[in-house]
Amino acid sequence: MAAATMIEYDEASPAVRAVFDDIKASRNVLDVNNFWKYLARDPALLQRTWESVKQVMAPGALDPLTKEMIYLAVSVTNGCAYCIASHTAAARKAGMTEEMFGEVMAVTGMANETNRLANGYRVPIDPMFD
Amino acid sequence: MAAATMIEYDEASPAVRAVFDDIKASRNVLDVNNFWKYLARDPALLQRTWESVKQVMAPGALDPLTKEMIYLAVSVTNGCAYCIASHTAAARKAGMTEEMFGEVMAVTGMANETNRLANGYRVPIDPMFD
Amino acid sequence: MAAATMIEYDEASPAVRAVFDDIKASRNVLDVNNFWKYLARDPALLQRTWESVKQVMAPGALDPLTKEMIYLAVSVTNGCAYCIASHTAAARKAGMTEEMFGEVMAVTGMANETNRLANGYRVPIDPMFD
Amino acid sequence: MAAATMIEYDEASPAVRAVFDDIKASRNVLDVNNFWKYLARDPALLQRTWESVKQVMAPGALDPLTKEMIYLAVSVTNGCAYCIASHTAAARKAGMTEEMFGEVMAVTGMANETNRLANGYRVPIDPMFD
Amino acid sequence: MAAATMIEYDEASPAVRAVFDDIKASRNVLDVNNFWKYLARDPALLQRTWESVKQVMAPGALDPLTKEMIYLAVSVTNGCAYCIASHTAAARKAGMTEEMFGEVMAVTGMANETNRLANGYRVPIDPMFD
Amino acid sequence: MAAATMIEYDEASPAVRAVFDDIKASRNVLDVNNFWKYLARDPALLQRTWESVKQVMAPGALDPLTKEMIYLAVSVTNGCAYCIASHTAAARKAGMTEEMFGEVMAVTGMANETNRLANGYRVPIDPMFD
Incomplete structure (x- = not known):
């Protein structure tokens, strides 16, 4: 049993997909990094972390x-x-x-x-x- | 017995004074910070650290x-x-x-x-x- | 020359085997983790660490x-x-x-x-x- | 010049007061800790940190x-x-x-x-x- | 209420006194350091830590x-x-x-x-x- | 694009080769460790670090x-x-x-x-x- 498994877009819930879509749009990339695919195991953590990173790293x-x-x-x-x-x-x-x-x-x-x-x-x- | 004591300019050796003078001239300050007065207990460490900091922090x-x-x-x-x-x-x-x-x-x-x-x-x- | 090598039960001294036996019995497992097999290079460290972990992690x-x-x-x-x-x-x-x-x-x-x-x-x- | 100064409720902006009020109500305390009074220097950081802490530390x-x-x-x-x-x-x-x-x-x-x-x-x- | 209070020899239990006595004898000192007086709040931790330190720091x-x-x-x-x-x-x-x-x-x-x-x-x- | 690439002696500038030569002579080794081959990407850092290490680690x-x-x-x-x-x-x-x-x-x-x-x-x- 792996300590952590990755969630890909295709298997993600709508809430997770919404975050992934925002990451891809904000960064103009085709896919999100592994970091976000692992955090997706906890959708609340995923969303809070992404919102914080987006706010903190903005110009x-x-x-x-x-x-x-x-x-x-x-x-x-x-x-x-x-x-x-x-x-x-x-x-x-x-x-x-x-x-x-x-x-x-x-x-x-x-x-x-x-x-x-x-x-x-x-x-x-x-x-x-x- | 204190674990560390500070060396002031007046009591410093010529080698230590030379570093203190360079710090004061480079930074345009009247006295050096406590950090340098403590490192002065080991003149070789003082000089090496100052030379490295000066080089690393230069524009x-x-x-x-x-x-x-x-x-x-x-x-x-x-x-x-x-x-x-x-x-x-x-x-x-x-x-x-x-x-x-x-x-x-x-x-x-x-x-x-x-x-x-x-x-x-x-x-x-x-x-x-x- | 490896910096660290592992000691398996078969090649262990009686003192090391006694600790391995206690770990296996306490945890109800068939073999000890790599961590203990490496510490076994220093039997005194192995025993002290295991006794401390057993005491600290008990209910x-x-x-x-x-x-x-x-x-x-x-x-x-x-x-x-x-x-x-x-x-x-x-x-x-x-x-x-x-x-x-x-x-x-x-x-x-x-x-x-x-x-x-x-x-x-x-x-x-x-x-x-x- | 202090590296950091504290913002008390009386001198706080409405945005900061709103966060302080929520902390006091959530924790049932009369005043917020120094930590929040220092973060109040950056209202966006204050709000984001409090929202995250409240979410993470909830049952x-x-x-x-x-x-x-x-x-x-x-x-x-x-x-x-x-x-x-x-x-x-x-x-x-x-x-x-x-x-x-x-x-x-x-x-x-x-x-x-x-x-x-x-x-x-x-x-x-x-x-x-x- | 202080987060930690110190236990002096006079108020210590026999188990704590036995450890303090061994520290004083081993180190040939008249009193133990504050570190041990704080750990004394947890006699099992005190004894285990002292036994480990004594063993590890021995020649x-x-x-x-x-x-x-x-x-x-x-x-x-x-x-x-x-x-x-x-x-x-x-x-x-x-x-x-x-x-x-x-x-x-x-x-x-x-x-x-x-x-x-x-x-x-x-x-x-x-x-x-x- | 690798985050870091290694510089071998054959492709090194004269300034980097001089440092590599001094490391090899001081340590009596045939080649320098990977650490130095990576630092060689920044010749000033390489030289300063080696001079400091040599001075600090001397008897x-x-x-x-x-x-x-x-x-x-x-x-x-x-x-x-x-x-x-x-x-x-x-x-x-x-x-x-x-x-x-x-x-x-x-x-x-x-x-x-x-x-x-x-x-x-x-x-x-x-x-x-x-």
């Missing part, structure tokens, strides 16, 4: 490319292999060049290093930052 | 504001209180508005959530992402 | 199903692929339905998101919680 | 106490001090006894330990778990 | 100083403030010099950085490491 | 074996599969025996457990540790 004070690079940096920090693969692809689609990718990785690596140096040296917060 | 394919927001998103993900305080300040200095801050937080929160959904549902990587 | 103020779902939520948060697979199976065996699984995932995802919002907004603890 | 296949204990276990794993304080309080309000608290901690600690043993010994997933 | 193939430095590196990686403070003290008591402390921090920081570079660049494991 | 107050075991403990804590594989190999090459490996794992597991117990019980730092 705002930050452009979609910047948002995707932040998403990637978090996914790399957490070591989520699926998320690193899918958000690297999404960031590239949004315009991330090879040079930008390298700089996202360099900043992410450096932040993870200095986060631990600040922890280990038990650095108190400067009064001007409080 | 490149990404502008300094974008880099600071990525730094902040990683620090928030790791829960490093010192780093969150100092890099929120640095990002604001580089131009992060209240709206941008809100969007960095929203993306960081969402990425941390969907990273776990992808883990828990054990979603296999889509062939097109590999 | 108490919380029933075994609730404990398995908490174990799963932690494993998903940490991104441990082996642990997610094995504790999803264990939770299902203890009675976790598909609906319960979906709710464990939803709570785990939400907690990971709001943990970061609390970090990033630097929310001070309410006096009544202290 | 379902799992009762509210079980959900709060899972929330607590994740917060402890991530080391979020604010979240540990607030969700310990919420779990106690939902019925968590001292004995239950001790068992949540014991399971959370054990899971964090065995997650790393599985990582370090590089244990391959048993075929029956896939 | 073996690795000396106590090396073990304490590894403990510190993990605590710094996880950002556990209490654990960083207490294990820095324990490592110093076991012989960690200022130079050794600096090197533990440098290695810990570097490992946290390169862990993320390996994640982000999605580096496949070299065949010779498998 | 100092701590010997190379101790440093490699700390590196391994951090990688296990973070769940970085590539890093666990490569640093287990590096530690063995530096002299880590099977017994030492078992003790590194035991300490790493225990630290991850007690880090969470300290978080969950909200243990305040003992005055003597501050």
